[in-house]
Amino acid sequence: MARASALVKPEVQELLHLTVVRTERIAPHWMRVTLGGGEIDRFTFRGYDQWFRLFLPIGGEEGLDRIPAKANGLLGYLRFLRIPEGVRPVMRNYTVRAYRAAFADRGAEIDVDFVLHGDGDAAGPASGWAERTQPGESVVIIDEGLGFNPARGVERVVLVADETGAPAVAGICASLPASATGIAIVEAPTAADVLPIDAPAGVEVRWLVREADAAPGRSALAELERLAPMAGTHYFIVGEQHLPTSARRHLVAHGVDKAAISFIGYWRSTTGH
Secondary structure (H helix, E strand, O other), X not given: OOOEOOOXXXXXXXXXEEEEEEEEEEEOOEEEEEEXXXXXXXXXXXXXXXXXXXXXXXXXXXXXXXXXXXXXXXXXXXXXXXXXXXXXXXXXXXXXXXXXXXXXXXXXXXXXXXXXXXXXXXXXXXXXHHHHXXXXXXXXXXXXXXXXXXXXXXXXXXXXXXXXXXXXXXXXHHHOOOOOEEEEEEEEOOHHHOXXXXXXXXXXXXXXXXXXXXXOOHHHHHHHHOOOOOOOOEEEEXXXXXXXXXXXXXXXXXXXXXXXXXXXXXXXXXXXX
């Protein structure tokens, strides 16, 4: 994650070993991986845009057993980097798209939605893993809490994201009170990648399909700039880092209190804006 507002951290952060339960291609650029088993009973669901560090066994599952306990901290991360290349897991940040508590003869489950980038060698390591992984494969996660801060308000919201932030927007919408109002603006790479998002009746979900050659986040930013800022609104903006940083600058220039804005840069485009 890039420059961000203050995060809501969990009280306990520990390594949790989970397994892949199933996978599903839910859209051309989306793969859903469901995790469970292992130490899932030690996972505390927090709702909203709960995110976690995800360690993937790209070099084999041996590397998962060598992850230091605090690999998400500076010293732990330096020890993590001492794991030899080829064995060291890939670490990425992902959002809980959905959580289902244990029920009857079924254990608890976490859905994680991966944006698919390119094919073969052109795909990123996490994207490629999501397409290849099979049930039974192991992963490790560390809970990192929330980027959306409910203390800033949940009754009126404006949520803005490119496709990488769609799971976060969906999670927030699912956690809002039924009385909430506002708008969720989400950008998709194609019309076939527009996914259903359940939201309170008073929260409009507005998907934007960007042009093939348009920079990610540009359409979502333009849509936000057309909205008149309103007092008492909690703004949440995530995605390619140009989107949240430019959106925050715009909102502050139009009188929005910085304390009313949650913003996180999820990734950096190499093609520029």
